[in-house]
Amino acid sequence: MDLNNCSRATEFILLGFPHIWGMNVTLFAVVLLLYILSIAGNGLIIVMVRLSHQLQKPMYFFLSNLSFLEMWYTTAVVPKMLANLVSAKTTICFYCCMAQSYFHFLFGITEFYILTLMSFDRYLAICQPLRYNTIMTPSVCYQLALCAWFGGFLTILLQTILVVRLPFCNSNVVNHFYCDIGPMLKIAGGNTELIEALGFLIAVAVILTSLLLTVVSYIFIISTILRIPSTSGRQRAFSTCASHLTVVSILYGAVLFIYLRPTAMHSSFSLNKAVSVLNTVITPVLNPFIYTIRNNEVKEALRKALGRY
Template identity: 80%
Template sequence: MDLVNCTRVEKFILLGFPHVRGINGSFFVVVLILYILSIGGNGLIIVIVRINHHLQKPMYFFLSNLSFLEMWYTTTVVPKMLANLLLARTTICFYCCMAQLYFHFLFGVTEFFILTVMSFDRYLAICNPLRYTTIMTSSVCLQLALVAWFGGFFSILFQILMVVRLPFCGTNIVNHFYCDIGPLLTIAGGDTHLIEAFNFLIAVAVIVTSLLLTVISYIFIISTILRIPSTSGQKKAFSTCASHLTVVSILYGAVLFVYLRPSATKSSFSHNKAISVLNTVVTPVLNPFIYTIRNNEVKAALWKLFGRKASTLRNV
C-alpha cells in the first residue's frame, strides 16, 4: 500500500486498558499519586543537588540528569494514560502520536546512556580513587552528558522518520495506552520488516551494549571491593554504588522483556502493557527513594533543606 493510493488517518484511538467499573477509578488514583510522587521526588533531587555545594560532584551531576530524564520520560506517557482511564478511549493526532513515540524513546535511550556513564563514574571512584578528581572534571562530566543526550537523539531519529512515512490507511486503533512502536507497526500498511529489523538492531546496540559496559564496570568494581582488607571498608565502597546497581537491575529487567525481540508486532501487547506500567509509572517513582534511602549525603542534604525551612516557619 502506498500513501498515494489511500487517505492516511489523521488521528489514532488509544485502546488502553479493559474498563471494569470501580477498578479503573482506583487505578486512576494510584497512577496519579505515583505520577505526582515521581515528579516531586525527581524534581527534589535536582533542586538539592543544585543548591547544596556538598553535592557538587560528578555522581550527583549525573543523578540530576537521570532525574530530569525520569520526569520527562513518565510525562510523555502518564497524562494520556490518565485520560484513557477516565474516558475509556482517547484519541491522539497523527503527528502528536509520532512526537510521543519519539520523545518517549529519546528519554528512554538517553537514560540507558546516562546509567552507563554513572557506572563508569563509580568504576573510576572505586578502582582509581587517586586519579578520579583529575579524570572526572566538570568539563568531562558535561561532555559525557552531552554524548548521552546526542546519542539518544540520533539513535531513534531515523527509525521515527521511517515510521512517519508508513501508510496508516486502515484501522486507527492502537492496542496500547500510548504510541509504542509495536502496536503502530501492527496497524501500518506496507512492508514493515525493515523497520522491525532496524528496531531490533537499535535495541541490541543500545540496551545490550550499555548493559554489557555496565556489567564490565561492576565486575572490576566488585573485584576491587573484595580486595579491600576491612569489612567496614567493603561496605562503605559498596554503598556508593548500591543505589545505581538497584536502579539498573529494575530498569533493564523490564525493558529487556519488552523491546529485545526480533519482531515488535508479534509480542503480547497485554503483557507489554503491564511491563510498560512498571517501566513508565513505578520505576520513575522508585528511583528518588532508592537514591535517598541508601545515600547518606543526599539524606543529609534533605534534612538540612527541610530543617532550615522548619526553623524559618517557626521564626515567622
C-alpha cells in the same frame, strides 16, 4: 500499499486497558498519585544536587540528569494516559502520537546512556581513585552528559521518520496506552520489516551494549571492593554503588523483557502493557526513594535542607 489510494489516518485510538472497565477511576487515582510522587521526588533530587555543596560531585551531577530524564520520560506518557482513563474519547492526533513515541524513546535511550556514565563514574571512583579528580572534571562531566543527550536524539530519529512515512489505512486502533512503536507497526500498511529490524538493532545496540559496559564496570568494582582489607571500607565502597545497581537491575529487567524477546513485535501486548506500567509509571517513583534511602550523602543533604526550615 499505494499511498495515493490510501485515506490516511489523521488520529489514532489508544486502546489502553479494555479489561479493567469499571476500575478506571481507581486506576486514575493510583496513577495520578504515582505521577505526582515521581515529579516531586525527582524534582527534589535535582534541587538538592543544585543547592547542596556536598553533592557537587560527578555522581550526583549524573543523578540529577537521570532525575530530569525520569520526569520527562513519564510526562511523555502519563498525562495522556490519565486523560484517556476518564474520557470516552481516547484518541490522539497522528503527529501528536509520533511526537509522543519519539520523545518517550528519546528520554528512555538517553537514560541508558546516563546510567552507563554513572557506572563508569563509579568504576573510576573505586578502581582509579588517584586519577578520579583529574579525569572527571566538571567540563568532562558536561561533555559526557551532552553526548548522552545528543546520542539519544540521534538514535531514534531515523526509525521515527520511517514510521511517520508509513501508511495507516486499515486500522487506527493502537493496542497500548501510549504510542509504542511495536503496536503501531502491527496496524501499519506497507512493508515494516526494515523498521522492525532497525528497532531490534537499536534495542541490541543501546540496551545490550550499555548493559555490557555496566556489567564490566561492576566486575572491576566488585573485584576492587573485595580486596579492601577492612569490612567497614568494603561496606562504605559498596554503599556508593548499591543505589545505582538497584535502579539498573529494575530498568534493564523490564526493558529486556519488552524489546528483546524474539516475539516482541508480534505478541498480544497484554503482558507488555503491564511491564510498561512498571517501567513508565512505577520505576520513576522508585528511583528517588532508592537513591535517598540507600545513599548516606543524599540523606544527609536532605536532613540539612529540612533543618533550615
